[in-house]
Amino acid sequence: MQLELRHLEAVCRIAEAGSLGRAAGRLGVSQPALSAQLRRIERVAGGELFLRGRHGVEPTPLGEFVLSKARLVLGEMDALAAGARAAAPDTPLRLGCILLVLVDGLLGQLERVMAGQDISVTVEHSATTLTRQLGAGRYDAVLYGEVNDHEVALPEGTTARTVIAKEPFCVRLSAAHPLAARERIALAELAGEAWMMLVEDDDGGPEALVAACARVGFAPALRHRVPDRKMHYDLIASGRAISLSQPTAPPAPGTVLRPLEGDPVMGRIRLAWNRAAVSARDAELLHRAAVAGYLANVDNNAFYRTWWDARPELHPVLEV
Known part of the structure; x- marks a missing residue:
């Protein structure tokens, strides 16, 4: 051998x-x-x-x-x-993402930041799938999330960079929910609710929610897994479920987004790329586009704009 x-x-x-x-x-x-x-x-x-x-x-x-x-x-x-x-500049750059809020405007940001570059974007439900496909060569770069202390394992030959270091997960619930009028909700007040999760939550989200709920004395019922965003919102609006949400999420009819007291569940957003496929310059431009996509949604919720402005140390630093 x-x-x-x-x-x-x-x-x-x-x-x-x-x-x-x-x-x-x-x-x-x-x-x-x-x-x-x-x-x-x-x-x-x-x-x-x-x-x-x-x-x-x-x-x-x-x-x-x-x-x-x-x-x-x-x-x-x-x-x-x-x-x-x-040496083959016409080769398209392939970017894989999980369904983060910033993905909605990412193509526009990529067109602005990387004008002239041929880019394809694919959304996956699983961070593990993304990283495996990165290692297999299907993607040149991937954009994914991690929750609390969870770290997504990356394949050999890749480099990762943080896009957003911390963001506090919030709760989305029906506008008719008894707690909907609150400015901020204590996690313990949500005991007994039916929680909705993503189809493949391998970013540490379910584990982080279970641990946070255990600290305040209950075990959450992780009852529903719905991949379609509209159906997800419709079930919440009908009062059948609640869910964790990024604080940058846009409004949805019949629902409200509220911060959780003490920010018990924190997320971060990361960009990883194959060093053999993505140059240092293109990696920087991808990072810029992801940051711009995120910042474009900070004003979706006034409570998050206040939280964000109070923590300048968490704001992404862009290379000159």
């Missing part, structure tokens, strides 16, 4: 993850399959690359040497692919 790029990527991912289990999850393979692959790599390398312990794995001296060379080779391959792509 000869060492291939995929073997070098596997070694680097094991070192980054600190355990075979976590690395296997990020690579999309089973742990036994990754263990078997590592043994084959070690036979070719001439010795153990990692020491296994109760708390994970650590590189051996041989492992450190192989890692240093692997990172160098993979970096050169990234540079080669990026250079080849730059």
Whole structure:
């Protein structure tokens, strides 16, 4: 057997993850399959690359040497692919997104910021799907959200940058709801409600909601999963459900958006791109377009404009 790029990527991912289990999850393979692959790599390398312990794995001296060379080779391959792509300027840039509020105006922002660049935008329901497709080469860049401490695992060869560091999730409920007249709602007052979630909430949202509700003494009923935005709003307007929402969300007939006391659930928005497909300049322009798309919606709700203006340290910094 000869060492291939995929073997070098596997070694680097094991070192980054600190355990075979976590690395296997990020690579999309089973742990036994990754263990078997590592043994084959070690036979070719001439010795153990990692020491296994109760708390994970650590590189051996041989492992450190192989890692240093692997990172160098993979970096050169990234540079080669990026250079080849730059030499073919007519290649469209493929951007994948989850259904964030800023996506509604993103195409217009991209046309303004990246005029002349051929760009395709696809919306997915799952952050995991986005990142896997980024690793598989279907997307050149992805825009996604994370909630509280959750971190979306990214494939090898990618770089991520924060678009919005923090935003407080709010609650959308029927305009006829007894709490609709409140300026701010305590999470504990929503015990017993039926909650609506997205079809695939793999951004940490459900876990964050469950943990926040547990802290105030109840378990939320995560009852409905509806992918269609209009149906989502219609169910809320009818009083059949409530849901978490980004604070930049626009008004919807028959519903109101209210902040939660203490901001118990926080989100952030991230942009990740394949270094072999997206130049540093284009990554900066994508970031600018995403920031502009977000800021265009800050005034959708007066309470959020007040919250946002009071926290200038959270405002995105754009490179000159």
